[in-house]
Amino acid sequence: MQYWIQHHQHKGKPIERALVDQGWVYSQTPDIALFDTARNKPIERRFRRGGAALVVYPHTAIAGWWYDGLLDPPIGFDAILAIGEGQKEVQKIITPNIRVETIGWSYCPILPFQKPKAIKQILFAPIHPSVNGKLRQEAKDVNARVYKQLLGMRGVQATVRVIGKLENNGLWESPDVTIKYAEPDGSYADIDAADLVIAEGMFLSLAVARGKPSIGMNQHVIQRVNGNGCSPKRWWEYNHLQAYPIDFDDGDIMELIDKAVNESQISEWKKRFIGEQLQPEYLSDLLKDIRSEHVR
Numbered sequence: 001m002q003y004w005i006q007h008h009q010h011k012g013k014p015i016e017r018a019l020v021d022q023g024w025v026y027s028q029t030p031d032i033a034l035f036d037t038a039r040n041k042p043i044e045r046r047f048r049r050g051g052a053a054l055v056v057y058p059h060t061a062i063a064g065w066w067y068d069g070l071l072d073p074p075i076g077f078d079a080i081l082a083i084g085e086g087q088k089e090v091q092k093i094i095t096p097n098i099r100v101e102t103i104g105w106s107y108c109p110i111l112p113f114q115k116p117k118a119i120k121q122i123l124f125a126p127i128h129p130s131v132n133g134k135l136r137q138e139a140k141d142v143n144a145r146v147y148k149q150l151l152g153m154r155g156v157q158a159t160v161r162v163i164g165k166l167e168n169n170g171l172w173e174s175p176d177v178t179i180k181y182a183e184p185d186g187s188y189a190d191i192d193a194a195d196l197v198i199a200e201g202m203f204l205s206l207a208v209a210r211g212k213p214s215i216g217m218n219q220h221v222i223q224r225v226n227g228n229g230c231s232p233k234r235w236w237e238y239n240h241l242q243a244y245p246i247d248f249d250d251g252d253i254m255e256l257i258d259k260a261v262n263e264s265q266i267s268e269w270k271k272r273f274i275g276e277q278l279q280p281e282y283l284s285d286l287l288k289d290i291r292s293e294h295v296r
Contacts, residue, residue, distance in 0.1 A: 001019075001023075001024050001025070001031050001032070001284075001287070001288060001291070002024065002025050002026070002027035002029065002030045002031050002032075003016075003019050003024045003025070003026060003027065003030050003031065003032045003033070003034060003287075004026065004027060004028065004030040004032075004033045004034065004047065004052070005026075005033075005034040005057075006033075006034065006035045006036055006040065006043070007036070008036035008037075008059060009184055009185065009186070010107075010185055010186040011036060011057070011058065011059060011060065011107075011186075012034065012036060012057055014106035014107065014278060015034065015057050015103075015106060015278075015283065017280075018106070018278060018279075018280035018283045018284070019280070019283065019284060019287075021280040022280050022281060022283075022284035024284065029050055029052075030047065030050075030052050031052060031053065031291050032052060032053050032055055032287050032290070032291055033047040033052045033053070033054050033055070034055050034056075034057050035054065035055070035056055035057070035074075035077075036056070036057060036058075036059045037056065037059050037064070037066070037071065039071055039072075044076070048076065051295075053078040053079075053287075053290055053291045053293075053294035053295075054074070054076065054077040054078055055077065055078055055079050055080070055081060055287065055290060056074050056077055056079070056080045056081065057081045057103075058081060058082060058083055058087070058103075060201065060202045061083060061087075061107070061201070061202050061204075061205035061206075061273070062087060062090075062201065062205075062242060062273075063082065063087045063088075063090035063091040063094060063238075063242065064080065064091060064094065064095070065094065065223055065232045065235070066225075066232075067094050067095050068094045068232035068233050068234055068235070069232055069233035069234075070225065070230055070231075070232065073094075073095050073097075073098065074095070074098060075098075077098060078099065078290050078291075078293065078294050079098070079099040079100065079101055079290050080095060080098055080099070080100045080101075081100075081101055081102075081103045082100055082101070082102050082103070083102065083103065083104065083105055083106075083273065083274070083275060084102055084104070084105070084271075084272050084273050084274060084275030084276075085102060085272050085275065086241065086242060086269070086272030086273040086275075087102070087242070087273060088100050088101070088102050089241055089272075090238045090241055090242050093234070093237060093238045093241075094232075094234075094238065099290070101286055101290075102275065103278055103282070103283050103286065104275055104276045104277055104278035104279060104282070104283075105209060105274050105275055105276065105277055105278060106277075106278040107186055107202075107205075107206060107209065108186070108188050108206060108209055108210060109277070110209050110210075110211075110274060110276075110277055111209070111210050111211035112211050113211045113213075113263040113266075113267070113270075114211040114212060114213075115213070115261050115263065116195040116196070116213065116261065118195070119156060119195045119196050119213075119257055119261070120155075120156060120157060120195055121156070121157050121159070121193065121194045121195045121196075122150065122153075122156055122157070122158045122159070122194060122195065122196050122197075122198065123158075123159050123161060123190055123191060123193070123194035123196070123197045123198070123199075123207075124146055124147070124150060124158060124159070124160045124161065124177075124197075124198045124199070125160075125161045125197065125198070125199035125200075125203040125204075126143040126146070126147075126160065126161075126162060126163075126169040126170070126171060127139035127142065127143055127169070127200050127201070127217060127218070128162070128163035128164055128169060128184070129163070129164045129165075129168040129169065129226060130226040130227065132227065133164060133165065133168045134168075134226045134227040135168055135169065135170065135226050136224045136225075136226050136229065138218060138221050138224070139170070139200075139218065139226075140169070140170025141170065142217045142218050142221075142248065142249070143169050143170040143171055143217075144170045144171065145248070145249075146198055146217065146248055147160070147171050147172075147174075147177075149253050150176075150177060151174055151176050151177065153253075157178070158176070158177045158178070159177065159178045159179075159180055159190065159194070160177050160178065160179050160180065161180050161182050161190055161203075162179055162180065162181050162182065163181075163182055163183065163184055166179065184202075186202075186206070188206050188207075188210055191203075191206060191207050191210050191212055192210060192212075194212060195212075195213070196212065196213045196214070196215070196257060196260055196261070197212050197213070197214045197215070198214070198215045198216075198217065198248065199214065199215075199216070199217065200216060200217040200218055200219075204216050204217075204244060205273065205274065208244075208266065208269070208270050208273075208274055209270075209274045213257075213260035213261045214244075214246070214260055214266070215246050215247070215248055215256050215257070215260050216243075216244035216246055216247050216248065217247065217248045217249075218247075218248075218249075219243040219244050219247040220239070220243060220247060220249075222235045222236075222239075223235060223239075242273070244266070244269060245265055245266055245269055246259050246260055246265060246266065
């Protein structure tokens with residue numbers, strides 16, 4: 001079988017490795033063309049004319065909310081791939097007329113929950129700006145609220161993992177924390193070194209997958225596009241299904257830490273949104289089935 005894949009950061013690399021592991025060959029005339037989002041119309045048309053099945057692979061660790069009134073839904077695609085049953089349920093609400101299949105978690109090895117003896121090292125990953133430096137105001141606001149809490153904590157070493165300029169994250173210099181500049185590259189060494197993680201989006205899911213007690217941010221705030229402020233049309237119909245169960249604004253920081261170190265608080269969420277490790281043979285068979293349906 002032959003494949004073609006459009007890469008976004010590191011997100012598609014595990015999928016490509018899995019296909020190569022199963023003997024698939026990269027080609028400009030593929031059986032399956034994989035896109036991280038459906039918005040490259042010229043390439044889509046070229047592959048469609050060539051008879052390829054078109055598939056969307058996970059752009060990040062959550063369902064594709066951008067198809068809810070922001071980008072055209074992937075009409076003409078054969079399937080959307082989701083990580084777990086949680087993402088699949090949400091994606092079916094957003095794009096009800098397109099086949100959605102789960103493929104498992106591919107961004108790192110999944111580890112069991114690790115309850116620390118004490119919280120000594122906190123890793124804070126602020127919601128980061130776009131490559132143009134723009135970040136929606138509500139993200140800056142929650143970044144600043146978390147940061148102020150960390151600055152006031154004693155007996156804890158806080159590391160702030162920053163992407164982009166500090167000020168573009170809504171933050172400022174302080175001798176009371178360690179600032180670490182990073183890239184959105186999927187690395188999780190900083191997660192493994194921490195006792196607790198405070199984050200949102202992809203990095204939050206990475207932390208949960210690595211078994212770390214975690215606190216989310218802006219889990220009940222409508223998602224908006226950095227820069228233009230556009231938001232999904234039906235967010236409140238499905239966000240309650242995907243929101244991480246521990247949110248920074250739900251209460252006192254010490255109470256939230258007590259919840260975060262209790263595995264029962266997040267076990268169901270992890271089962272539904274991290275799920276099982278991606279298996280190359282399963283992925284290969286699934287794409288073959290999608291291809292078979294396409295040519296019928």
